[in-house]
Amino acid sequence: MRIGFLEKPKRQPLSVLLLLMFCLYLGLALITMFIFETITVWPSTGVALAAFLLCGKRIWPAIFAASLAVLLIYFFSLGQPFSMTQSLLIMLATASGNTLSAMLALYFCGRVSSLQQSFGDLLWVLKRFLPATAICGAVASVFGIGVYWLLGLSWVEHYVTGIANWSVSNMVGALIGTPLLISCFLQPGWRRMLDKVRWKYQAVFCLLLLAFFLFGPGQIWLPPGFQQPALLLMPLLFVALTANQSFIFIFQGLTFLLVWVGTTMGYGPFITGHAAETATAMQLFCGFLAAVVLIIQALLCEQRKLRKLWTSDLLSSNRKLEQRVQERTRQLSEANRQLAQLSVTDGLTQLANRRRFDEYLQAEWQRASRLQQPLGLMMLDVDWFKNYNDCYGHLQGDEALRQVGQLLRLGARRTTDLAARYGGEEFALVVPLADANYLKQQADLLRLAFASLNIAHQTSPLGRLTVSIGIAVLVPQAHETSMVLIEKADQALYLAKNNGRNQVVIAQSTPLQ
Numbered sequence: 064m065r066i067g068f069l070e071k072p073k074r075q076p077l078s079v080l081l082l083l084m085f086c087l088y089l090g091l092a093l094i095t096m097f098i099f100e101t102i103t104v105w106p107s108t109g110v111a112l113a114a115f116l117l118c119g120k121r122i123w124p125a126i127f128a129a130s131l132a133v134l135l136i137y138f139f140s141l142g143q144p145f146s147m148t149q150s151l152l153i154m155l156a157t158a159s160g161n162t163l164s165a166m167l168a169l170y171f172c173g174r175v176s177s178l179q180q181s182f183g184d185l186l187w188v189l190k191r192f193l194p195a196t197a198i199c200g201a202v203a204s205v206f207g208i209g210v211y212w213l214l215g216l217s218w219v220e221h222y223v224t225g226i227a228n229w230s231v232s233n234m235v236g237a238l239i240g241t242p243l244l245i246s247c248f249l250q251p252g253w254r255r256m257l258d259k260v261r262w263k264y265q266a267v268f269c270l271l272l273l274a275f276f277l278f279g280p281g282q283i284w285l286p287p288g289f290q291q292p293a294l295l296l297m298p299l300l301f302v303a304l305t306a307n308q309s310f311i312f313i314f315q316g317l318t319f320l321l322v323w324v325g326t327t328m329g330y331g332p333f334i335t336g337h338a339a340e341t342a343t344a345m346q347l348f349c350g351f352l353a354a355v356v357l358i359i360q361a362l363l364c365e366q367r368k369l370r371k372l373w374t375s376d377l378l379s380s381n382r383k384l385e386q387r388v389q390e391r392t393r394q395l396s397e398a399n400r401q402l403a404q405l406s407v408t409d410g411l412t413q414l415a416n417r418r419r420f421d422e423y424l425q426a427e428w429q430r431a432s433r434l435q436q437p438l439g440l441m442m443l444d445v446d447w448f449k450n451y452n453d454c455y456g457h458l459q460g461d462e463a464l465r466q467v468g469q470l471l472r473l474g475a476r477r478t479t480d481l482a483a484r485y486g487g488e489e490f491a492l493v494v495p496l497a498d499a500n501y502l503k504q505q506a507d508l509l510r511l512a513f514a515s516l517n518i519a520h521q522t523s524p525l526g527r528l529t530v531s532i533g534i535a536v537l538v539p540q541a542h543e544t545s546m547v548l549i550e551k552a553d554q555a556l557y558l559a560k561n562n563g564r565n566q567v568v569i570a571q572s573t574p575l576q
C-alpha cells in the first residue's frame with residue numbers, strides 16, 4: 064500500500080522543521096516555566112505529522128535529528144538536572160517517540176488523492192485522521208512514560224494518569240496543529256486570503272475577549288456562573304460555519320493557544336490542586352472543541368461538494384438535452400428538406416415534376432422577358448405508348464418512361480436547363496438562352512439515343528419504342544405569358560406526331576439562327 068499524500072511535490076521541509084523545533088522547545092519550556100510539572104498539549108506532534116504529510120515518510124531522519132537537537136539545547140539550558148545517561152536516554156526516547164508516533168499516524172492517515180481537500184472529507188476525518196491522532200498520542204505516551212519508568216523517576220506519580228495525560232496532550236496537539244499547518248503550507252496565498260476576510264477579525268476579537276475573561280487575568284471580574292469554557296464554542300462555531308477551511312484551522316489553533324497558555328499560567332476553570340488533572344481536563348476540552356469544529360467544517364465541505372456535484376449533473380443533463388434537441392432539429396430540417404425535394408420531384412423518373420416545371424418556366428420566362436433573351440422549350444412524347452402499355456403491361460411501360468427520364472436528364476447539359484415530366488408519357492426540357500439550332504441538335508441526339516436503345520414495340524409501325532419532339536424558342540413579349548411557349552412547343556410536337564412520329568419539329572414562328 065502506498066502511504067501518504069502524493070498530489071504535490073515535497074514542500075518547504077526546512078520551514079516545517081524549524082517550526083517543529085520551535086514548538087518542541089516551546090512545549091518543553093512551558094512545562095518548566097509555569098505551573099505544570101507534567102506534560103501539556105504538545106504541538107510538536109501536530110507539526111511532525113504535518114511534516115510527514117507534506118514531505119513524505121523519507122523526512123523521518125530530519126524530524127528525529129531536529130527533535131534531538133532541541134532536546135540537547137533544552138537539557139543544556141536546564142543545567143544538567145539528570146545524569147549523562149539519563150539525559151541521553153530521555154533525549155533519545157523523546158525524539159524517537161516524537162518521530163515514531165507521527166510516522167504511525169501518517170500510516171494510519173492512509174492515502175488520499177488530495178491533501179488540500181482531505182480535511183473536507185468527513186469520512187476521512189472520522190475514519191482516518193481522528194484515530195491517527197489518537198494512535199499518535201498513545202504511542203508517544205508509551206515512549207515517554209516508559210522512559211521515566213525505566214529510569215525510576217518519581218516525576219510521574221501515577222503511570223496510568225500519566226499515560227492518559229500524555230496521550231491526550233499529543234492527540235490534541237495533532238488534532239489542532241496538523242490541519243492548521245497543512246492549510247497554511249498548501250495555501251500559497253493564505254495571507255492574501257486573510258486580508259480578504261477582514262470582517263472575521265471580529266471573531267478573533269471576540270475570542271480574545273472571551274479568553275481574557277475565561278483563561279486570563281480577567282477571570283477575577285467574571286461572576287462564577289459565567290466561568291463557562293464552553294462559551295468559546297460561540298466564536299469557533301461562527302467561524303466554522305462561515306469561514307473557509309484555512310481560516311477555521313487558524314482560528315482553532317489560536318483558540319487552543321489561548322486556552323493552553325492561560326491554563327499554563329494558572330488561569331481558567333480547569334485549575335485544580337492537581338497539575339495532571341488540570342492538564343487532562345484542559346486538553347480534553349481543547350480536543351472536544353477541535354473535534355466539533357473539524358466535524359462541522361467537514362460536513363459543510365461535503366455539502367459544498369454535493370452541491371457542486373448536483374450542479375455539474377444538472378449541467379451535463381442540460382448539455383445532453385441540448386444535444387438531443389440539436390440532433391432532433393437537424394433530423395427535422397433534413398426531413399423537411401427531403402419533403403421539399405419530394406414535393407417537386409416525379410416519383411417514377413426522379414425528374415422535376417409538373418409543379419416544379421411550372422414554377423421554373425414562369426421564373427425563366429420573367430427573366431427572359433426582363434432581359435429580352437431567348438427561352439427554349441422542348442416537348443417530348445413517347446410514340447404509341449398506349450399500345451405499348453397494352454401490349455407489354457404497365458410495369459414495362461414504367462420502365463420505358465424511366466429510360467426516357469434518364470436520357471432527358473443527360474440532355475439537360477447546363478445547370479440552368481431543367482428536365483421535367485410534364486405528365487403521363489410527356490416530358491419537357493426548359494433551356495434558357497438557347498437558340499433553335501442548338502435545341503434541334505440536342506433533340507435529335509435524344510431521339511436517336513432513345514431509338515438506339517431498341518426497346519421492342521410490336522404494335523408500333525416502327526417496330527421499336529421511339530419519341531417525337533417539338534421545339535419552340537421565343538423571346539418573351541410584354542403581352543405574352545409562358546403558355547405561348549408551351550402551346551408552340553406542343554404544336555410542334557403535334558406536327559411531329561402527324562408527320563409520322565420519331566422525329567423533331569421546330570415550331571413555325573421559331574427563328575433559326
Ligand SMILES: Nc1nc2c(ncn2[C@@H]2O[C@H](COP(=O)(O)OP(=O)(O)OP(=O)(O)O)[C@@H](O)[C@H]2O)c(=O)[nH]1
Pocket residue numbers: 411444445446447448449450452456457458459460461464486487488560
Ligand atoms: N405505364 C405507364 N403508362 C402511363 C403513365 N402515364 C400515362 N400512361 C399511359 O400513356 C398512354 C398515353 O397514350 P396516348 O395519350 O393515347 O398516346 P399514345 O398511345 O402514346 O399515342 P401517341 O402519343 O399519339 O403516339 C396512356 O395509355 C396512359 O395510360 C405511367 O406513369 N405509366
